[in-house]
Amino acid sequence: MTDEGASSSVDLDDPAYYLNRELSELRFQKRVLHEARDERTPxxxxxxxxxxxxxxxxxxxxxxxxxxxxxxxxxxxxxxxxxxxxxxxxxxxxxxxxxxxxxxxxxxxxxxxxxxxxxxxxxxxxxxxxxxxxxxxxxxxxxxxxxxxxxxxxxxxxxxxxxxxxxxxxxxxxxxxxxxxxxxxxxxxxxxxxxxxxxxxxxxxxxxxxxxxxxxxxxxxxxxxxxxxxxxxxxxxxxxxxxxxxxxxxxxxxxxxxxxxxxxxxxxxxxxxxxxxxxxxxxxxxxxxxxxxxxxxxxxxxxxxxxxxxxxxxxxHVERWEPLPHPRLTPSRSGTDTRLDGTQDGDVFAKISDGDILLHHPYHSFEDTVQRFLEAAASDPDVLAIKAAIYRTASDSQIIQSLIDAAENGKQVAVMVELKARFDEQNNLEWVRTLEEHGIHVAYGTVGLKTHTKTALVVRREDDGVKLYSHIGTGNYHSETAKGYVDLGLLTSDGDIGRDLVKLFNFFTGPSLDEQFHKLLIAPVAMRDQFTRFIRREAAHAREDRSARIVAKVNGLEDPAIVRELYEASEAGVDIDLVVRDICRLRPGVPDISENIRVHSHVGRFLEHSRIFYFENGGDPEYYIGSADWMTRNLDYRVEAVAPITDPTIQAQLQFILRLLLADNRRRWVMNADGSYTQQRPDDERVIDTQAVLMDEARRVHESEEWTQGIARETDLPDAGLLIDGEASSAE
Known part of the structure; x- marks a missing residue:
């Protein structure tokens, strides 16, 4: 650990400060059942x-x-x-x-x-x-x-x-x-x-x-x-x-x-x-x-x-939704494709080279983004190798077919298929046999660990040498769940991220996992320490009266050590919003311990599955997305990858998503100190439904041909103290 946490003024080992994992999960299921009981639901x-x-x-x-x-x-x-x-x-x-x-x-x-x-x-x-x-x-x-x-x-x-x-x-x-x-x-x-x-x-x-x-x-x-x-x-x-x-x-x-x-x-x-x-x-x-x-x-x-x-x-029914193509990956209606440098090019790799691309499913089509990326790699004569980590995939997966096509086209293909993905073991076993029948090298998993990372790497020969193209996602390579799960993905040609993935894939087939990475946060070797350092850094900023803020969107917050770090950061004055879909051990709003922490949960037509991490860092904010929750199993017993987001345009998009989640008054629940939840409802104000807004924005961008990185306008949200700029947010 690079930084020492400050000692708390209370005994944070007291069981009273931690909610039970199983009972917390049942509270989430109550929120799911509420959707069936809510008269506003079609x-x-x-x-x-x-x-x-x-x-x-x-x-x-x-x-x-x-x-x-x-x-x-x-x-x-x-x-x-x-x-x-x-x-x-x-x-x-x-x-x-x-x-x-x-x-x-x-x-x-x-x-x-x-x-x-x-x-x-x-x-x-x-x-x-x-x-x-x-x-x-x-x-x-x-x-x-x-x-x-x-x-x-x-x-x-x-x-x-x-x-x-x-x-x-x-x-x-x-x-x-x-x-x-x-x-x-x-x-x-x-x-x-x-x-x-x-x-x-x-x-x-x-x-x-x-x-x-x-x-x-x-x-x-x-x-x-x-x-x-x-x-x-x-x-x-x-x-x-x-x-x-x-x-x-x-x-x-x-x-x-x-x-x-x-x-x-x-x-x-x-x-x-x-x-x-x-x-x-x-x-x-x-x-x-x-x-x-x-x-x-x-x-x-x-x-x-x-x-x-x-x-x-x-x-x-709810309004029908069909995922739309990503604006950066879709040819214009005139039949030409304009790159950022002004040239015409329909090559997906050229578009990624122009700048990082953030994918947001199910608002963006999985088939037109991730699947297209791998299909292009399979047929591109300049692609030398493809590597992918599969945790869950569809029974008729076109992703798997693309990998098979790549091998038949003479490319080196290596696939990590996690056989221990619960309830998908049989499906994954069948895919392992299919891949091996086509001469593809398959790694099945790692002793003592599950491989949960959602990553793919394409190695391509170009005029100035070999270039690495990467996909880092929060969700599985599964075309069907991508229509109903909210997930993020990053397509990038960042060389450091590519070299980190090279190390990661070498671990799947080699004897050990490197502990030194350029940019990616990798579990189980470094991610826990790095997240802990980020939280303690925010606490240090708060003690020095610098802007200090944490916003984390995860599926679960179960790890007691992370909960303790968040308590200590709150005591130091860090403003914290946690968007936690289901399991949450942390109690918000406890006097002298978590007064600066708010916990939110969203239940909507799509399953919230993306992970986003924001650290204000004294005015030099950092954003991350990836496959890991703040659960002990993710940090210590799974192979996970979380990527930094450094592109300012993508950072703005992530900021909009987080602001929207915190402003939602239709699907958002706020946790009380006793672990119960209160659903937020509009009171003489316009309804803000996160998923509905994002669907509308995806349509607007698609129909207007605004071929920009973002899919949402910050001006669409009221200024209700929800800016992620160090100001406190309202938990209503």
Whole structure:
């Protein structure tokens, strides 16, 4: 560490100053669920947020609750920085999540479903169908659903059936005679049949589980169906093997994928009307505690309801958005392309040489920017080599195809594919095999680390020698998520950044990671120390009455050491705004500790995923973007890259984005000292919705042919003390 932090006037080891990671994550999920409950959200967007909430909570239980349960089973009693044991966290998490699921169910049944019906979209119960419609559904069941079903009974002749993760099931109790004990049978709701069966396309639907339930006599002839209940399991995804003793990383990943199928159950969602026998059987056979059972009214699992958002009902949707070409990378409508030096040139590399280019997805098209960059490299005869780090990518990735094309065109291609990208392991395994089949050198990962950096490097032969072109991004090389995630990317021909990437890619295939870099902040070797130095530098400026300000936009702020540094900077007088999408351990507004810190969170139609770091530095401000959050895992256990932004025009654009985020009164939430959040709403003032403003600006620039670097005008924002120039910002 280059600078020593000043000692605090309070004991910053006190657990009271740190929020719990898991409970903070659940507060974020409450904000997601609020979008489904907010009357200002268009109706089909509310349906989409019901589905998003289900997917998010599934992942939370698989990863976070599963991890806590593993620690409990292993006898771990060590307390977190907020003072909780794994068992205490597990218990609080389950108690906190329970009413959230009830609110989701109530939102659907009491608000969304009636509103859909009012607007001509009915999701009906089976007994609401006409006799004719029920007859049609019985025929549909007999011909199209029944052949796909496999009833699995549990009795002395049959063991308890295996039940896959997140599959929706119907428990059926049957008996042959009234004096017999009922037999438990599990019927899996077929995932390859439509969950919402269309009676009248676009207007009338019935859930497939209700079609199955109403026609069980065809599946169970000659027995009495006594009772039924829907249920759904969530299994632990935290299945690990010791990489240090492994012989082959691919074998490990394949084993992890297989073990997840049989992993411990961490949650049972059960229809509230379920008979006692069904509940008792499931709890006993799955080795669950009562606390892990979540009784909810049907329907369970809202993921499949997202199909309704495909309906052609613009009156019920958010405004349609198609990402636009970047102005610096788009030929003019006259058919010519003017470079900054006045010459005509359509070469993407010439444009990057003219000056750094900032990409902003989904406002800028991924296909017309990042994908075009790699496609151009693959076909350019002067390109000698391409290197890329892939964490997640689409199943039909054109990025991968560009790399294959490059290899077939005789270029040296090296790809780092992170096999340990959770839930994308199988997809990445398939891409590894495809790349290797085309003779491309593939690195799979690093022992003890995940490679999370989003970087690409193109080595090109030019008249004055070999030149390096780099892409540093905050998001994955994934064309589909780029349409719904807000991310930034830098295209640059800066030689120092290029040489830093050369070192980084050599680490992926070589024995060690260099600790000396020209410009990039690289984890795990230097990033923590450099961020700490930047925060302490702001504190030193504040103590000397120089302008001192920090604005950081991250997905998560979990690292206790960074939280402590921010507390000490606040005590020194540094003005701090933190835009944190979800997990945040820091408590803002605590007297004598964090009075100068405000924490904001945004939930909108796009997932905020970009990372931006701003340090006022006594009037000589510095900006950075990159792949790392202020999480311990990012700083110490992942390979990450954060790049400095030195171009004044791009700095102005980043400043505008940050100002806009801090002025937002439609999507912004402000954290209170107790960890709760208050949503900001306009009070007799115009609505400022960050994502809507940026979409409007992207359209304006595209339609006006203002081929400039920026996409936004600072004059569009009111001067509300929000300038990033050392002045305090208002947290309302």
């Amino acid at each position: 109706l089909l967007e509310r349906v989409r947020f019901l589905a998003i909430f289900t997917r998010n909570m599934d992942e939370f239980f698989m990863k976070r609750v599963g991890g806590l349960k593993q620690q409990i089973d292993a006898g771990v009693t060590e307390r977190t920085v907020d003072g909780r044991t794994p068992r205490e966290q597990w218990s609080e998490v389950l108690d906190t999540a329970r009413p959230m699921f009830r609110k989701q169910a109530d939102c659907y049944r009491e608000t969304v479903k009636p509103a859909l019906a009012t607007n001509g979209i009915q999701v009906l119960e089976y007994d609401e169908l006409t006799d004719t419609e029920q007859a049609e559904m019985r025929t549909y069941f007999d011909e199209s659903v029944l052949p796909t079903l496999t009833p699995l009974s549990f009795d002395p002749a049959h063991p308890f059936p295996f039940i896959s993760n997140r599959s929706l099931s119907l428990a059926v109790l049957t008996r042959k005679r009234p004096d017999e004990e009922s037999t438990f049978t599990r019927v899996k709701i077929p995932p390859n049949r439509p969950r919402l069966v269309a009676i009248e396309a676009g207007s009338r639907y019935v859930r497939i589980e209700e079609v199955i339930r109403a026609n069980l006599d065809l599946l169970f002839p000659n027995v009495e169906v006594v009772d039924t209940a829907l249920f759904r399991l969530t299994r632990n995804a935290e299945v690990r093997r010791d990489e240090e003793v492994a012989e082959d990383l691919i074998d490990i990943i394949e084993e992890v994928i297989e073990q997840r199928r049989f992993a411990t159950v961490v949650r049972l969602e059960l229809e509230a009307s379920a008979p006692g026998q069904v509940r008792e059987t499931l709890v006993e056979q799955l080795n669950l505690t009562e606390q892990e059972v979540f009784e909810l009214p049907a329907p369970l699992d809202f993921r499949d309801f997202e199909v309704l958002t495909d309906l052609d009902r613009p009156d019920l």
